[in-house]
Amino acid sequence: MLLNHVKSNLSSISLPAILALAYDDLPYHLKPCFLYLSQFPEGYMISIGKLIQLWVAEGILSNDKGESIEDIAESYIIELAKRCMVQVGEGEVNMKFKTCYLHDVYRDLCLSKASQEEFALIPENPFSLPYMMVSRRVRRVAMHEYIPIQSLRNLKLTSLLFFNKLYPEEPSISISLQETAEIYLREDKRWISRLWILFKLMWRFRRILNYLFNNFKLLRILDLEGAEIYMEGEFLRDIGKLIRLRYLSLKGTTCFSKISRSIGNLKRLQTLDLRMNEEFPVQIPNVICKMEMLMYLYLPMVCDSKTKLRLNTLRNLRTLENFNSKNCYVEDLGCMTNLMELGITRFFCRDDCEVNSGSNPPVIIASEHLRSLSVSRPENIDFNLLAYLILTCVHVSELSLTCSIGEFLPACQFPYQITFMSLSETELRTDPMPTLGKLPNLKILELQKAAFIGEEFHCSTEGFPELYSLKLSSISTVKHWIVDKSSMPKLRHLDIIDCKSLEMLPVGLMFITTLEELKIELMPKAFKDRLCEGDQFNKIKHVVIFQNCY
Numbered sequence: 001m002l003l004n005h006v007k008s009n010l011s012s013i014s015l016p017a018i019l020a021l022a023y024d025d026l027p028y029h030l031k032p033c034f035l036y037l038s039q040f041p042e043g044y045m046i047s048i049g050k051l052i053q054l055w056v057a058e059g060i061l062s063n064d065k066g067e068s069i070e071d072i073a074e075s076y077i078i079e080l081a082k083r084c085m086v087q088v089g090e091g092e093v094n095m096k097f098k099t100c101y102l103h104d105v106y107r108d109l110c111l112s113k114a115s116q117e118e119f120a121l122i123p124e125n126p127f128s129l130p131y132m133m134v135s136r137r138v139r140r141v142a143m144h145e146y147i148p149i150q151s152l153r154n155l156k157l158t159s160l161l162f163f164n165k166l167y168p169e170e171p172s173i174s175i176s177l178q179e180t181a182e183i184y185l186r187e188d189k190r191w192i193s194r195l196w197i198l199f200k201l202m203w204r205f206r207r208i209l210n211y212l213f214n215n216f217k218l219l220r221i222l223d224l225e226g227a228e229i230y231m232e233g234e235f236l237r238d239i240g241k242l243i244r245l246r247y248l249s250l251k252g253t254t255c256f257s258k259i260s261r262s263i264g265n266l267k268r269l270q271t272l273d274l275r276m277n278e279e280f281p282v283q284i285p286n287v288i289c290k291m292e293m294l295m296y297l298y299l300p301m302v303c304d305s306k307t308k309l310r311l312n313t314l315r316n317l318r319t320l321e322n323f324n325s326k327n328c329y330v331e332d333l334g335c336m337t338n339l340m341e342l343g344i345t346r347f348f349c350r351d352d353c354e355v356n357s358g359s360n361p362p363v364i365i366a367s368e369h370l371r372s373l374s375v376s377r378p379e380n381i382d383f384n385l386l387a388y389l390i391l392t393c394v395h396v397s398e399l400s401l402t403c404s405i406g407e408f409l410p411a412c413q414f415p416y417q418i419t420f421m422s423l424s425e426t427e428l429r430t431d432p433m434p435t436l437g438k439l440p441n442l443k444i445l446e447l448q449k450a451a452f453i454g455e456e457f458h459c460s461t462e463g464f465p466e467l468y469s470l471k472l473s474s475i476s477t478v479k480h481w482i483v484d485k486s487s488m489p490k491l492r493h494l495d496i497i498d499c500k501s502l503e504m505l506p507v508g509l510m511f512i513t514t515l516e517e518l519k520i521e522l523m524p525k526a527f528k529d530r531l532c533e534g535d536q537f538n539k540i541k542h543v544v545i546f547q548n549c550y
Contacts (some may be wrong), residue, residue, distance in 0.1 A: 019109045022083060032060050033076050034085055037102050038114035039122065039142035041163050045089070045099045048077060049319075053271040053296050057221050057246035058159070070318075070340075120159075123147050140221075149208050152216075158244075159221040166208050166227045167201060198230060205229050213238040220244055225251040225273075232256040235282075240265030249273040251298070258283035258304070264290045271296040275322070278302045284327075289313045301345060303327040311336070318369075330364065339367035343374045364389055374400035381405065387413055397441075401426055411438035419466075420444045423451040431456060437463025437487070449474040455501075456480045459487040459508070466490060473497040483508025490514055498522040503530070510536045521547040 026034060033055065040046050052073040055061050061069055061076075077100060080086045085106050089099035102110060114120045120140040140159040141152065149166065209229075212222070219242050235255040239248075240262030248269060254277040264287025266272075272291065275298045276282055283304035288297070294314050299322040311317075312332040317339055324346030333339070342365065373396045375386065381403050390399070396415045400422040408428050419441050423432070427450055436445060437459060443466050452475055461484040468490060472478075478499060483506035491512050496502070496519070504527075509515070518540060520528065528549045531537060 015105070016109070019106065020113075022085065023109060023113055026083075026085075027079075029062075030076060030079060032058075032119070034080060034110060035114045035117065035119045036060065037086065038107075038110040039120050039140065039159075039161055040102070041144050042104070042107060043101065044163075045101055048073070048097055048100055051077075051100070053247060054221060054223075056270055056295065068340075123151075143226075149211055156218050157216045158218055160212070160216065160219060161221070161223045162225065162227040164226055166229060167204060202231055205231055209236065210238060213241050217241055218244055221247040223247065223249045224253055225249045227253065229253040230256075234258060234260045236260045236263060239263055242266065243268065245269055247271045251275045252277065254280055255282045256280055259285060261285040261287055263287060267291055268293055270294060273298040274300050276300050281305075283307050284309060286310055292316065295319070298322060299324075299327070333364055334366045336365075337367050338369055339365065340369050341372040342370060344376070346377050363392060365393060368395060370396055372396065372398040374402075376400075376402040383407065390414065400424075408432045408435055411435045414439055417441050422446040422448065424448040425450050426452075428452045429454060431458055433457050433459050433463070439464075441466055443468045445469070446471040446473070447475060451475060453477050456482070458482045458484075459506075460484050461486050464488045464491070469493040469495075471495040471497070472499055475499050476501055479503055481506045483512075485511050488512055492516045493519075495519045495521070496523065500524060502527065504534070505531060507536060510539045515540065515543050517545065518543045519545045519547065520549065523549050525549055 023031070023034070036051075036055065036058070037046065052061070052070060055073060056069060061072055063069055063072055074096065077086065077088065077097060081088050081100070084103075086100045087103055088097040089101075111122070118138050120142060121138040122142050122144055124145065139157060140161075141157060142161040142163065144163050146164055146167065209231075212219075213236075222242065222245060229250075231254070235258065236250075237260045239260065243265055245266050246268055248266065248271065251273045252275070259274075259282060264285065267290055269291045270293055272288070272294060273296075274282075274284065278301035281302045281304045282300055284300065284307045286307075286309055288294070289310045289312065292313050293316060295316055296319040297311075297314065297317060298319075299309075301322050303324075303326075305326075307327045309328050310332065311320075311328060312335040314332075315335060315337055317336045319341040320336065320339060321341070321343040322345045323333070323342065324344065326346055333342070370393055373390070373393055375381075375389075383405055386403075386405065387409050390396075390409065391413045394415050395417070397417050398420040399414070399418055402422075402424040404425060404427045406427055406429055408426075408430060418439055421436070421439075421442060421444070423446070425448075431454055432447075432452060436442065442464060445464075445467060448471070455477055457478055457480070459482065463484075464487060467488050470488070470491060470493070472495065474497065476499065479501045481502065485508060487508060489512070492514055494509075494515065494517070496505075498521070500523070502523075509518075520531070528546060531544075532541075
């Protein structure tokens with residue numbers, strides 16, 4: 001119907017009118033999804049994971065057909081992308097989109113429709129606010145510029161997103177707040193003037209937050225990620241008054257002490273993001289267990305030593321990031337039966353699992369829905385326990401390891417359906433390629449900083465039957481790379497970045513007819529010259545991209 005209408009009136013229809021027709025033709029359930037994108041700044045790369053969580057908090061997504069929320073949201077985004085109303089990121093993990101953004105043309109339409117339908121307000125300056133507040137029924141505000149928060153009046157806000165600082169750019173506070181905050185911790189008296197600026201800011205932040213917590217009690221969404229907040233003492237003392245909150249993000253904020261226990265009053269929370277400034281350990285009260293509706297939990301990268309959290313009541317949890325056995329209980333993972341993504345930042349040892357050295361460890365993760373597992377820890381870890389964890393996570397399709405393990409697991413111990421793997425700082429002493437090549441469904445492989453400390457890679461015949469993308473980055477010891485004929489028959493993207501010792505590309509690459517892009521970045525000029533002078537270069541020069549070779 002839309003196509004016929006456009007064809008019959010093409011000569012008389014302007015571009016905005018055509019775009020408006022595209023919006024009018026959207027199914028009912030996609031219109032609020034599209035309008036929601038109006039709240040993000042121009043050119044902003046929107047995390048699809050975050051977007052899903054915001055949609056969930058708004059009640060935009062429904063799963064009447066029994067599908068997962070993530071699958072439903074992805075289908076909505078794909079439908080919008082097919083209509084060219086959103087652009088999706090490229091080269092994403094596991095072939096799934098991780099980011100999206102609005103094209104300039106459609107952003108103008110989105111802003112116009114959001115304003116027309118009073119869906120969201122993006123104040124341009126504080127002088128425009130009074131008229132907007134009185135005359136509109138807008139429930140969502142997105143702050144792209146500094147606006148005094150006290151300018152928000154007479155609004156029964158349900159959503160408040162910050163993409164800018166909570167304070168103006170004044171000369172008196174133009175110095176680096178991060179540097180000033182570090183001075184505060186050192187109690188350096190020579191810098192008392194800078195500390196006074198920080199105290200002044202913290203006092204201002206406290207007033208702003210108190211105004212928020214006491215005047216917008218209908219808030220369902222509060223995103224402070226872009227606000228650059230610095231606070232000492234009991235952080236978020238009155239946040240417990242926002243009992244309707246579904247989404248709370250403190251990502252990137254800085255707290256010098258502890259978060260208030262009143263956060264435990266937020267029993268309707270579905271998303272809690274506590275990934276605060278990791279330079280300053282924060283104490284988290286043991287009240288998260290009261291938030292039984294939590295679906296997405298992001299703990300701080302570094303917690304105060306006094307933090308010990310019970311999480312055994314979070315049976316609806318789907319994503320858990322920065323879990324560690326120092327601040328949490330390993331046995332609580334067995335209660336999270338709906339967990340889909342788990343990120344471990346300090347690995348648990350046998351003592352954490354309450355298992356004697358001579359006995360078999362218990363089932364660590366009970367969820368049959370777990371699809372993504374990442375383990376990141378600077379110290380050496382218990383290799384046998386890591387192997388057991390991976391072996392028992394039979395449904396995992398994405399695996400990331402950033403930890404020194406020295407030896408590699410045999411192929412039979414990896415989940416059969418694994419499609420994505422990233423290894424970094426694993427310091428493998430033996431070539432992992434023969435093992436990885438046996439994983440029948442592996443599509444994306446990333447070997448990064450010190451993943452392997454040997455001198456030769458060998459990709460065997462008929463290895464990597466489904467591999468689509470391969471990235472080698474900062475593997476500084478590898479000199480030789482052999483690719484046998486019939487290895488990696490479906491490879492389309494290859495990145496070689498900062499592999500300083502690599503002498504030449506393998507001849508076997510010339511037989512991979514599916515290769516679409518070969519990116520060579522931060523490699524020595526001598527490597528580039530040898531490659532360009534080689535007899536086989538003409539076969540691949542149409543796919544080669546050189547970047548920052550020296």
